[in-house]
Amino acid sequence: MCENLVIKDFRTLKVWQKANSLEQEIGELVKGFPNHEQYRLVDQIIRSSRSIGANIAEGNTQLFIKRELFHANSALGSAGECRNHLLIACQNGYIHREQYDDLDEKLIEIIKMLYGYIKRLKSKLDNESDAAEP
Known part of the structure; x- marks a missing residue:
């Protein structure tokens, strides 16, 4: 079994x-936030942005498509959460509207890519189910 084992690399x-x-960009951006937001909004933005990539990586490493779908869907939720936190940062004047618009555009692109990824995984799952039926 080990000789033919293919390990998927999420980094591809x-x-x-x-x-x-995006996570790296947000990490730099939040350095300019006020100290009183360090353990509130800053922590939430960092966690949600990290969660997107972490869930993609965790799902892609799974053996079962249903588990990969679960994590891709979690990444989608984290992207939405990150959009919300960035909007709050903009509304509170911690980032300029242009910075918010740029980051939001990048998050929308990631969300669209996740939709495509999920669609591809569902199609793969459907094809697997068809092959398993007599």
């Missing part, structure tokens, strides 16, 4: 690459 997924790049 374009959606993971974009999520990772």
